Amino acid sequence: MSSSVITRFAPSPTGFLHIGGGRTALFNWAFARKTKGKMLLRIEDTDRERSTPEAVAAILDGLTWLGLDWDGEAESQFSRASRHREVAEILLARGLAYRCYCTPQELQQMRERAEAEKRPVRYDGTWRDRDPASAPAGVRPAIRFKAPQDGETVIDDHVMGRVVFQNKELDDLIILRSDGNPTYNLSVVVDDHDMGVTHIIRGVDHLTNAARQTQIYRAMSWTVPDMAHIPLIHGPDGAKLSKRHGALGVEAYRAMGYLPEAMRNYLARLGWSHGDDEIFSTRQMIDWFGLDGIGKSPSRFDFVKLENLNGHYMRHTDDETLLQAFLAFLPHVAGGPEMLARIDDAMRAKLKRAMPGLKERAKTLVDLMKSAQYLFAQRPLALDDKARQIMADGGVAALQGLLPVLTGADWTAQGLETAVKAYAEASGAKLGKLAQPLRAVLTGTNTSPGIFDVLDVLGREESLKRIEDGLKLS
RNA sequence: GCGCCCUUCGUCUAUCGGUUAGGACGACAGCCUUUCACGUUGUAAAGACGGGUUCGACUCCCGUAGGGCGCGCCA
Numbered sequence: 264m265s266s267s268v269i270t271r272f273a274p275s276p277t278g279f280l281h282i283g284g285g286r287t288a289l290f291n292w293a294f295a296r297k298t299k300g301k302m303l304l305r306i307e308d309t310d311r312e313r314s315t316p317e318a319v320a321a322i323l324d325g326l327t328w329l330g331l332d333w334d335g336e337a338e339s340q341f342s343r344a345s346r347h348r349e350v351a352e353i354l355l356a357r358g359l360a361y362r363c364y365c366t367p368q369e370l371q372q373m374r375e376r377a378e379a380e381k382r383p384v385r386y387d388g389t390w391r392d393r394d395p396a397s398a399p400a401g402v403r404p405a406i407r408f409k410a411p412q413d414g415e416t417v418i419d420d421h422v423m424g425r426v427v428f429q430n431k432e433l434d435d436l437i438i439l440r441s442d443g444n445p446t447y448n449l450s451v452v453v454d455d456h457d458m459g460v461t462h463i464i465r466g467v468d469h470l471t472n473a474a475r476q477t478q479i480y481r482a483m484s485w486t487v488p489d490m491a492h493i494p495l496i497h498g499p500d501g502a503k504l505s506k507r508h509g510a511l512g513v514e515a516y517r518a519m520g521y522l523p524e525a526m527r528n529y530l531a532r533l534g535w536s537h538g539d540d541e542i543f544s545t546r547q548m549i550d551w552f553g554l555d556g557i558g559k560s561p562s563r564f565d566f567v568k569l570e571n572l573n574g575h576y577m578r579h580t581d582d583e584t585l586l587q588a589f590l591a592f593l594p595h596v597a598g599g600p601e602m603l604a605r606i607d608d609a610m611r612a613k614l615k616r617a618m619p620g621l622k623e624r625a626k627t628l629v630d631l632m633k634s635a636q637y638l639f640a641q642r643p644l645a646l647d648d649k650a651r652q653i654m655a656d657g658g659v660a661a662l663q664g665l666l667p668v669l670t671g672a673d674w675t676a677q678g679l680e681t682a683v684k685a686y687a688e689a690s691g692a693k694l695g696k697l698a699q700p701l702r703a704v705l706t707g708t709n710t711s712p713g714i715f716d717v718l719d720v721l722g723r724e725e726s727l728k729r730i731e732d733g734l735k736l737s
Numbered sequence: 738g739c740g741c742c743c744u745u746c747g748u749c750u751a752u753c754g755g756u757u758a759g760g761a762c763g764a765c766a767g768c769c770u771u772u773c774a775c776g777u778u779g780u781a782a783a784g785a786c787g788g789g790u791u792c793g794a795c796u797c798c799c800g801u802a803g804g805g806c807g808c809g810c811c812a
Contacts, residue, residue: 275812310811340812367810374809383739384808405810423742432740432808440810447812470741471807494743495805503805529749532761536750539760558750560743561805568749568762578775624774634773653772683771698771710773 268300279512347445520627620712658700704733
């Protein structure tokens, strides 16, 4: 029987789901879907001090927004603490772990001393062989894993290749705290084993842990899962992800107006490739995904490219779907709820009709929101500087001549265009000399979708009134 | 400091010993055009450095430099 793939995404709920975590989740998800396996979700909340329910909710929300789902219920690692303790006890009973009575203060001193003497900072093994009978009274011991001191631990990583650690470089880590709670390295191993995880896909920052965890698997005679350590994502400047850059929760990307499908595509392309393919559907990504397509070197997060991709997805999303996405996006952005409150059926219809022109020039939903502004503007419109300039440069006169033409025109984009072009030809005016003043007065700015579409969507009555308002300015 | 990892255009990447080193974003120039976009055509732009191995290296090996990650009773 062929064992089917089980991956897992295991975030710690100490904050939001940042972009690197999002990509790790995406890779785990894509690999599981591709292999028709499963992706489990486990919340690594063994640190009770730092784990919060809000953070768990934020992670779930972030994954959901990204369009990633998981199999079964999200598991709380902390809820499995007793099993972790049980394994620690087994290790202890088998002589593969021992009680350590060093206090945190002593360990701190040990570290400082090592640093001062420029020696490697490691636990010195004080209690490894010491007689437990000599234990100091009143000190609750932690349990340390008795790591092999000779030989090497090898990881055959699907991304990084064969990585060799000399065992003497790895010290005896604590697997059970003195308060009886398990630590990360023990918990992961036990959980991944118990949950039948076959492939561990996570950031390279866990590479050293991979070695220590491998030793624990061996000690328990458990099968070591396949591993794939993916490179990290850096900020645009090559340094670490900072608040300013990508160290934002994925919900921040939602607020910036990116589409989930664009995020998925962009994130997939960061570190993974399928030949020269740049734009692909999630379906294609799944079909093409493989661990061997993941590169080894870290990459920088490039907002400009993300924007370009997002713009592509915006333009290629049908109007109704995009309108839905827009409506769903509004609650998450400043000023959005106010706009949402003003969208009744009539406005919704206008937005829908304006959508082809709007989405053509929007890179994000935020752009869309801004460019749709003219639909919401109340008369009399306030003109911005550029619009005023256009009116001052002969705009008024142009509109005066144009007004009767529009009044008598068939009020459709096509009809209006025909009428205005005919007038332009007859009067010898360049189309731009007419279109810009119209745009100024109709939208209050100098940029907008095609002017005949604006006229059409705004409607005859509203358009003519806005023009009249504009003429009164002079 | 010690350990591990990484290194192709500005950025994301293709290449799995033999290519004029390809694509995408961005940049620049042109076209299209009622604005802004879109679209389209073209241009510039890369194998960190030094040694090997080989008939032949971006590709394999070693070293150097630079960068990253790890070194918690955090995960």
